[in-house]
Amino acid sequence: MPRTVVLDPVQEASLDRLVAAGRYGSSEEAIAAGVALLLRHEDRLATLHQSWHEGVESGDYQPLDATLDALEARYGALEKASP
Known part of the structure; x- marks a missing residue:
């Protein structure tokens, strides 16, 4: 079925190229x-x-914020220990 598509000038120029x-x-x-x-x-x-949904439903997951906080603490401690 034919359809009209409206492109902005940048999109149109890119398509033409x-x-x-x-x-x-x-x-x-x-x-x-x-x-x-x-x-x-x-x-x-x-x-x-x-x-993602299956992982959450399995009950074996940790919220992303907690994981990111743990990683930040771990690698932050490593940076402080480096000379």
Whole structure:
């Protein structure tokens, strides 16, 4: 189904350069490649979210803030001990 896509001037110029350089055969092909990348990114985010949720549900996790605080204390102590 045809769709109108509005690009800002920088996006439009970038798209034109990609097509002119022969990287893509048309603007539509370049946009389709961009949408494919977006979909892969969304799939990866969904996988990460699901993995995180499973980890939390397992009960064997520590909140990130506590982990970061422990790392900061550990490496802060190492820096102070270094000459």
